[in-house]
Amino acid sequence: MRDDERVLYGPRDDQPLPDIPLGHFILERLKQYGDKIAQIYVDSDETYTFSDLVTRAVSVAEELHDRGVQPGDVIAVITKMSSDFTPLLVGGLLVGAVTAPLSPSFDNRVMTALLKIYQPKYIFCDPNFATAVEQVIPHLDSHPELLQFGRWSAWDEFIQRRSSPNYNPMEIPSFWEREAIIMCSSGTTGFPKGVILTHKSILAQMIVAIGPHVELMRSDDTVLQLSPIFWISGLFQQLLPLVSGATVVILSSFSADKILKTIQEYKVTELFVSPNLAVMLAKTPSCNQYDLSTLRFIMCSSTTMSGKSQAMVETALNSRLSQWYATTEAIMVLGHTSRDQVKKGSSGRLQPRVKAKVVDLTTGKCVGPMVWGELCISSPWLTKGYYGNSKAMVDDQGWFHTGDMVYYDEDECFYVVDRISDIIKYKDKQISPSEIEELLMQHPGVKDAAVMGFKCKVDHDECLLTAVIRKLGSNVTEKQLVEYLASNMEEHKWLKGGVIFMESIPRTPTGKIQRHILREQINQGKKESRTTA
Structure with a gap:
């Protein structure tokens, strides 16, 4: 409408939001599904029921509380897909902590800058990332304690303690607008930022997503x-x-x-x-x-x-x-x-x-x-x-x-x-690089492609240049790709800047092209070729 x-305007949705903090709501829902299988970690051969998650989350919440974690304290988590993440997230929410997941692929510069902003009380990470994190901690005013996931570590005190069967979550004041999770923006155009998700914003989204209008997920679904x-x-x-x-x-x-x-x-x-x-x-x-x-x-x-x-x-x-x-x-x-x-x-x-x-x-x-x-x-x-x-x-x-x-x-x-910011302007035309990349990906010799605009020497407009990864065994040439595009698109979308073949194209883990990094790589390649010429 x-x-x-x-x-x-989207459709009207009159479902009331539960008047409880996010962690309390999740805990109540987990208890409803009991011994039904909740999570299967294929690579580590771990399976957890909803009841298992309740026990693990409550155990973490009690340990965090005993260690003095207060509502608003930040807990940084550096892991790709650890089975310990869910109990830490829910346990943290139950005591009002703010969970801040960070990508292990962030370099030292990005990791240090983000953690300086977050100033976490604790940092949890997979053992293989501990050395990199230890290099960052001296730069943080909060002097966080580092805890590694896995057996035979301090994490055992969180996950294996005997949790109370009659656990009652603590009261969290003014929870509606309180920070619950800090997520990094995608970083496609530059430095990632810490985006604040509140208890209210996540609850509102979840209620709609599983509600009757959207029904994105049902209890009989198995999601990959x-x-x-x-x-x-x-x-x-x-x-x-x-x-x-x-x-x-x-x-x-x-x-x-x-x-x-x-x-x-x-x-x-x-x-x-x-x-x-x-x-x-x-x-x-x-x-x-x-x-x-x-x-x-x-x-x-x-x-x-x-x-x-x-x-x-x-x-x-x-x-x-x-x-x-x-x-x-x-x-x-x-x-x-x-x-x-x-x-x-x-x-x-x-x-x-x-x-x-x-x-x-x-x-x-x-x-x-x-x-x-x-x-x-x-x-x-x-x-x-x-x-x-x-x-x-x-x-x-x-x-x-x-x-x-x-x-x-x-x-x-x-x-x-x-x-x-990615739209390319050529004379009076606006060109979407995604449209051209989509067509290039349909070529049998192309595995991946990214289109950029570079200044033309002749008319000083932006000419299209594409970075291409060939499929294994493909010998597709620049001339073939230029002709392929010319026969399928209007003239202003032709590859007048040429084709560069690369081993990889920088993308975020969600698949977005990191064009600022790609542009630096292409410019560096041009400089090196001029130097060696």
């Missing part, structure tokens, strides 16, 4: 999680099963065949993947050798996918695919519900309780259907801001400007074009 001012817990997608793949009663199967490392085998072996019903990974699975030669009949729903987010690729994936995996749009700051914004007729290539409609507008980049005025503009959002689960940064995240009217170029059709289905 949209009003006369072209502001669009591939995304690490330090990204918003991985966090909610952990949280939603806890409150919906679904079983989550977790892979910490994977290949296409390993994913397909896991779907078959564990009878997975829901798969959450990036578009790039979905296409890779569909193109895997052995795909049709696996029984994927239980798979009923594939959810893709993080980057765009064309209608053609979406149809190809649905055919290959014999499952319905729904594209969603989410950001760390606004969580889930757009998507198709379980009953929607999916429009290929679309990221769906506004979710319940969300309102949005698409504004012209020059005038700031709202535009109508089929016109490109920036997506601006307002919702109950819009995040509080960036930790340690007093700068307002929203404008003076309460709108969050996403930085994403989108448009919507007459049915109010949205289509994501690209990041505004």
Whole structure:
């Protein structure tokens, strides 16, 4: 629904929010599902029931309380996919602590800067990351204690103590707007920021996601999680099963065949993947050798996918695919519900309780259907801001400007074009690199591609250059790719800047191209070639 001012509204949702802190709500839901299997960690061969998670979470909460952790204290967690993360997260929430997951892949500079902002009381990490973390601790004013996950360590005091069978969570004052979790932004354009998720914002999102309108997850579902817990997608793949009663199967490392085998072996019903990974699975030669009949729903987010690729994936995996749009700051914004007729290539409609507008980049005025503009959002689960940064995240009217170029059709289905900062301008044209990358990925000799704009020597406009990873055994040439694109796209989208073949293209763990890093690599390569010429 949209009003006369072209502001669009998601469906009304009158489900009341529970008037309890987030940790209390999760604990109550965990108790409802008892001995049903909650989590299966394939790589470490660990299985936990919902009752196991209750015992482990309460044990952690009691130990944190005994160690003097207070509401508002920050607990940093550096792990990719440890089975100890869930009890630490829930246990921390039960005492009002703020959990801050961090990527183990952050270099010393990024890790130090973020931890200086967070000033955690404790840092928990996998043993193989301990040495790197120890180098950071002397730079922190909070002098945190470092605890390593795993047996025969101080972590045993948290996870193996005898928890009280009549545990009552402590009262947490003013919990609605209190920080619950700090998640890192994707860092696609530069330095990641700590995004604050409050008790209210997470509760509101979870209630809608498992409610009757969206029904993203049911108690009879088996969900396959591939995304690490330090990204918003991985966090909610952990949280939603806890409150919906679904079983989550977790892979910490994977290949296409390993994913397909896991779907078959564990009878997975829901798969959450990036578009790039979905296409890779569909193109895997052995795909049709696996029984994927239980798979009923594939959810893709993080980057765009064309209608053609979406149809190809649905055919290959014999499952319905729904594209969603989410950001760390606004969580889930757009998507198709379980009953929607999916429009290929679309990221769906506004979710319940969300309102949005698409504004012209020059005038700031709202535009109508089929016109490109920036997506601006307002919702109950819009995040509080960036930790340690007093700068307002929203404008003076309460709108969050996403930085994403989108448009919507007459049915109010949205289509994501690209990041505004990634849009390439050539003469009077605006070019989406994602559209060209999508076409290049369909070439039989291309494994991955990233398109950039570089200044042309002749007319000083931006010319398109692409970085390409060849498929194994492929000998595709620059000339072939340039001609391929020229025969399939308008002239202003041709690769007039040429093709560079690379061994890898920098991406975030959720599949987004890190264009600022790629640009540095390409510029460095040009300098080196001039030096050696």
